[in-house]
Structures are given as structure tokens and as C-alpha cells.
Amino acid sequence: MDAKELQEELTKYKELFHAINTITLLANTASSTIEEAQIYKQFKQTISELQAMNETSQELNANFRLYKIMEFMSKQIIQTFHAQEVGFFLFSKDHNNLRVLPGTTPFFLTKQSKIYTDLLEAKIQTEKESIFIGDFNLPHINDSKKFHSLMAVPILLSNSIKGFTIVMHQKPNYFTLETFNLLQSLLFHSSLALTNLLLREELQHMVITDHLTKLHSRNFLDENIQYSMKDDPEGTFILIDIDNFKEINDTFGHQVGDDVLIQVAKLIKENIRGNDVGARWGGEELAIYLPRVSIDEGLAIADRLVKTIALCTFPKITVSCGVSYWNKDKHDTYKYLFKRADDALYLAKGTGKNKVVAQKTA
Template sequence: MNLKSRFFDLIQEDKGILSYEEILREMLFVIQNFIQSKELTFFNLHDCNKEMYVVASTSEEAEAVEFSPHFNSEEFYEYVLDKSIIRQPIPFSNFEKYDLLLPMRRGNEQLGYIAIKDVSKEIPFSDPILEKIGEECSKFLLKAKGICEVIFEEKRYKQLFRVTEKFHSSMDMDAVLGEIIFTLQEVYPSFTYYLMLSHDNNNHANLPIKDLEYDSENISAMQAYVTGAIQLEDSVQEQKSILYAPLKGKQGVYGVLQVIAPNTRAFPNNEVEFITLLANTAGSALENAQLYQQSRKLIADLQLINETTRRLNSDLRLTETINFMTGQILTSFEAEEVGFVLVSENFEQIKVLKGSTDFFFSKDAEQYLQYIAKKIKNEKDSLFLGDLILENVSSVYRSVMAVPMVQTDVIMGFALVLHRLPYHFSFETFKLMQSLIHHSTLAFSNSMLREELEKMVITDHLTKLHSRNFLNENIHRSMSEDAFGTFILIDIDNFKQINDTYGHQVGDEVLIQVASIIHDNIRDTDIGARWGGEELAIYLPRIPLHVAVTIAERLVAKVNELTAPRITISCGVSYWTKESDDNFTKLFKRADQALYLAKETGKNKVVVQEDEELIS
């Protein structure tokens, strides 16, 4: 009764001892004090491998003892089967130092073995008393185990309730997945866990995630994923049991939770029930989080399309339009390279538009452009390539999205998006890309038509140089904004004789040749124009006189060298500065006088007029 009273004290709630191992250890200390022995150690057999191991002891040294791998557990079990008390000699290693061995039983079921060392000689215990102690210890262990299981079960379901609240308060998939692992590690610290997810969900940091793939090692996992039912896989050889619980929502299965229980032949039934409840709750939370993220993504996509459409309808220049679209795609799709390409009707000519990323103007881009152009020409459809490999290319881009730009059923070009990593772009991204290009193609076409019309207005049809009106407007603007500039007036020598000799068609060809030479020898900021008839003109803003004279002399030499039939030109040059009281009329008059002098004094030369002085 004394011993039973002490046992009862151990399981009072105010003691705070809730785990079976803690109660077992305290029970050993109670018995040790009761019989005044030096050491008590509780041994048991593993369910799976039937190896003997120490569960608890009043000695720290004894808890660290390991049994020999040659220990014959079956012989030991037969030896103690019908015995209530075992005294020395005990014919098994690891028990030689103990005086007594008390088997703990429930019927024929062995619960464990209490080994007692150095029993006090002052208080002799008869066999009936020791048997009674063994019986009371067995009863107490069963009751303590039952109480601990109830407390543990209550704790588990409290955790399930807590985690359910947390699941449904979060719309972050990483947070939901992390909470699944945290809860399981808290409840079953000896188990191992993995989340088996598809390729689209493998970017979660710091979580034990595996790819869910169909192979010989993952048959049970795939069955759980496909059927939505728990799958168990027991391995006697590896001494472990594996549970696959589908993360299931109302609309589908979102992954599989793999739980590995070591040192057991079969997964415990009560654990299966709890893990199933947790997995189902997590599946619903994952579904809600995924639907929430999808809705946010759809809203963001619509905002992107609306913003893009609004900007494209704001009369942007073509280069500004391409720059804007490139920026949008780089940011929204996490792309590395974005290119917009125009093609001729038969795809023989390919032109990369300004505003595309620098890569598309490099030599390495040519093979990509040719490959994609050929595919679009043949298939007449968008391309979505997850793992493209082209030979002999130093810059390797594996993920490719290409969408043709179609206007009135004609492919006018395509948009091309690249990334080095394979399978970087999702299919949803590809569909959004198609929608963006569909909405923007009309804006591209309108920008090109508008700029082409503007170019026709300010461009001479024959020579492709600027018109005289455009030149006049820019000279006026330069004289109000710049500090100085130079004007060159050009006349083709003996042009009437060329027309009379070769015909007007050759005369037109001569004009085109001279215009081409002018275009090749001036900057983009300079203005070449057809002044009228066979007269051409060049205005060089912010170019000093001596540089302009050099340019004019180079033009004279190049025309004489490159034209066929060979012709010559004469040039008159005039110059203005901010300090002088000058205007456009005076500037032109001086250049015209210089040109007249050049033609009167032998032609094929450059003459400069500063103020009223002529310098040849």
C-alpha cells in the first residue's frame, strides 16, 4: 500500500509529469528508495528488430549502455516467459551485474524488465513480496501509459485545432506548408517528413520538399496523389514504415505528405488517423491559399494589360513603345532578354527594333532569331519552349517564349522572351504574353504607320533625303537654340548635260547616288535635304566652320570617286554664330554666293563665304 500510494503521487496533475518516459524514470526512483537498492534500470525489446535497449534508469551510465548485436532476444524471451522473479545467476550478458530481474507483464504480453542492482541486505524481501512489487509495477505502468496516451491525444488535437486556425488565417502557401512540418515535428520528433509537390511548386525555401515524379521509387506517392487516399509502405528489411497522405482539397490534390516512421514494422493506427486529419486540413488550406494567389495573379495580369493598353494608346513613338513593352515584360515575367522583331513577307529579312535588349543586336542572337523565325514561318503560331538547346551558341538561353505579331492575318514580326534557366516561364506567363502582344500589335502597327507617314511628309521621295521645308524648320530652331552652325549648299555639275546625254532616268540615278554618299558621311543629328532640282543641302548644327569644310571636301572627293557615270559637285559653305547679327536668309544667301563662285571658277570644289569675303 505504501508503494501504491507513492505511485499514485507520481500521476497527480500538479506534478506536471506528462510523458511516459518521465513517469517510468520516477517510478524507478520510487522503487529504488523503497527497497534501498543502488541502481534500477528498465529494459525493453524493439517491436521491429526485437533488439534489447535501455528505456530509463536511475543511473546515467546505465542509460548509455548498448546491448551486443549477438544478444539472442528469442532465447531471453523464452527464459523469462514463466518467471516472476529472476535472481542471479542470469545467463545473459548485460544482466550479469544485476541481482534481480522483474518482468513486467499484462497476461502473456511482456511490457519490459526491471533490473535491480545491489539490493539492501538489511531489508530482506521475500519472493512473494517481490512478485507483488512486480505486479503493482505492471499495473501502474499500464495505467500511466493510458493516462499519457489520453494526455498526448488531447495535446495532439489541441495542436490540430490551433494549426487549423492558423491555416485558415493565412493565404501564404509557404506559411501553410511550413506549419504542416512544424506541427508534425512537434508531435512526432522521431519521424522524418517530406512534402512531395509538382514542379510548379518547388521554389519554397527552407522546407523539406521533393519533386513528385512518377518512377519506381514513388509508386505509392503517385497512388496517393491520383486516388486521394492514404497509402502505406512497410519495409521489414529497412525497419521503417512510410505513410503517404494526400494534401486534398475540394477541387483536387495539391501534393503528398510523406511521413517516415523508423524502427517499426507497421505504421501505428492512431497516428494514421491524426496525420490524415492534418493532411486533409492542410489540403483545404493549400487550396484556399492557391485560389487566393491565383485571384491576385489574375488581378495583377488584368492591371498589367490595362496599364499597357492605356500607355500604348497614348501616341508613343515606336521606340518609346518598344522600350515600354520591354520594361513591362522584364519586370512582370522575370525575363533576361526581350526582343521585338520585324520580318518581311517571306521571312527573308529580319530586323530587330530599337528598344529591344542589347543581346538581340549581338552576333550570338542571330542563331536564335533565325531558328524562331523559321519555326513561326512554318507553324504560324506562338512558341513555348522549356528547354531549348542550340549548338555552337556561347550564350545559352533555355526557356523561350515567342509570339507572332499579326495584323490583318499577316505576320509582321514576333516578340521573343528568353531566360537561361530551363522551364523558367510558367504556362500562365505564356498565356499572358500572348494576350499582351495581341493587345500591343495594333499599337506597334499604328506607330510604324504614323512614323512612315511623318517620314514621307519630311522626306524627298526620290533621294530619301529630308525635304526643304524640314531643313528650313530645323535651321530656324538651331539658330534660336544653338551657339553656332554651318550650312552647305551643293550643286551637281553639268547636270543638264547628263540628262541630255543619258536620259532623265540616269539623271535621277545620279541624284540618288549623291544623296546616298551624303547620307553615309553625316551624323544622325545632321540634316541632309534636297534643296530643289539638282541642288542638295546639308545643315550641321554645332559644327565649326573648319570641320564643315573638311566634310564638304570629302563629299566632293567621294562623289568624283564613287558615282557612275562619274560626275562632280560644287559646294558653297556659310557659317553663323550667336554673337553675330545673323538670320536664315543671310546664311542661305552667303552659301548661294559661295556656290555660284565655285561653279564660275572651275567647279568640283568647295568655296566658303564669311561675311562678304569669299575664301576658296
């Protein structure tokens, strides 16, 4: 190899070496950029998680209404963990029944949800620990809406399990272990405030409940409507009167009359949600307040209740209903809301009974 060829070879090696150095530099830069991006992403996630914890803590300390807190918790969990379904459940005193708390997404009110709630309830009752399932898959589940990623965290008070929270997503392995740990931390800090709120609610319930019907008192109803008219966008009020109640007492006696009231109250409770208010208005008159429910939905509920009572009571009785409604678009007062319902009830009683009549004006 002469000097010229040697020079050409050296030039090639220099160019190759320069190319290798350039590629190495680019690779290191890219690696550094990717690493920085990952760190930035983790930093943003941590900030988001701390913010969620701080907001939750503030809400728990500031709000004393159960349904408000539970709806806030549900919103926080969905936003923070991008969950598709969230459920909050409390055990009855004998642990044989579950109470679905406000804030639970509608899926958990369907039959399909029972597969998941039964499984997770049994595991929590047995293992008494939080549950993390990355890919839940039962072959016999034919429902198209299958949930593979599941997290369940017990609600504890003095080391006793009072209930549990379920968080779900359809994609397998959607939640990470870091997500699971954060959920446990979030719910751990919330459990004490929640259980204290439930204990206070239970004590209040003893004070604000009508002894005979076990419905709420008139005062409790009044207070809730006033709260709702400050905070909510709309609401529906239903005033209910048992038709021919005096004749029932005269024919069968006051004990049967009391039993009729108890039967109607039970049917009311079975046909309203947890944050709705069923109350004893006075005598044979009962009432229901439905916060954030439109007039059309309220009329449908009242109509269903009238039909159910006519079919399911013994001795057979009927009821008449007057329905009124308010929304934030129009100035209103709770006294005028009652008057409209009372006027509508008077019309229902005077035009045949066993029917629902809505307010004439809003």
C-alpha cells in the first residue's frame, strides 16, 4: 500500500470515527432527553397526586354532608386514577347486607356488577386486606363490558372493617402498584373522617326520624330542601296523602291505620335513592324531596309510587300526590315550593284521588 492509499484509508477511518462519535453523542443526548422526559412525567404525576391528597383533605375538613363528600371522593378517584367505575359500600351491623353510598357510579346499581362486588366483598371479609388484581378474567362472564383491572380497599375504623371501595378499569394491568399504593393512602386518610361522619349521621338519624314510620322528620326535610336550594341546580318535591285514611281507621281501627302508614313508608324508602329525603309530613301525609331531579323524573317516580302502593298494600289503599319543582333559573322559596305541591295535591284529591298532579306554575 503506497502513501496515497494509506492516506485515503486513514481519511475513511477518521470519517467513520467521527460518525461513531456523532452517533454516540446523539444517542447520549436522546437517552438524556428520554430520561429527563420520564423524570418530568413522574414529577407531574407526583404533583397531581399530592394535589389530589390536599384537595381531599380540605374537602373532608370543610364539608359535613355525606353525599357531598362521597361525590367529591368519586370525582377525585376518577380524575386521579382515570378509573372507569368507582363504588363505595358499607356493611350492615351483621355484615349480611351492603349499603351503597352516594358517589358510586351507576354500573354498581346493575346486576352485572354483582360478580365483582360479591367476589371482592368475600375476599376483603376473609383476608381483611386491600386487593390488587391486574387481569381479572372469569370465563363464564359473558357481559361485553368486562373489567380486568380491579382495586379494592377496606374502610377501617379501630381495625374493624366497616366497608370497602372498589375501583375498576376494563383494560388489563391498567393500574400500577404506585397507583394502588396512592389509592390506599388516599382512602386511609379519608376513612377516619368518613366513619366519624357516618357515626354522626347515625346519631342524627335517631333524632330526626319519625318513631312510627322511620321516615325523616318534617324539620329535617325543611332543612335539606333549604340546603339544596342553595347548592343544587334543581329539585322536585312530592307531597303524598293516603286516600280515605279516616275510613280505614274507623273500619279497621287505629292499629291497622298505623300499619298502613308503615307499609307506605316502607314503599317510599324502597323507591328513592340514598340522598333523597322521605319524611312524615304530618298525620297521614308523607313527603319526598328529590335533590337535582327534574320535574319529568319526579313525576315518573311519583306515578310509579302511586301504582306500587295500590298493588302492594293490605288492606288495599291508594294515595294521591302533588308534585312541585324548582330550578336556579327562576327565583323561588321553599315555602312557595310547598304551597305549589299542596295546591296540586288538593287538585288530585278533588278530581278522583289515586293519581299524581303536577304544579301549574313554576
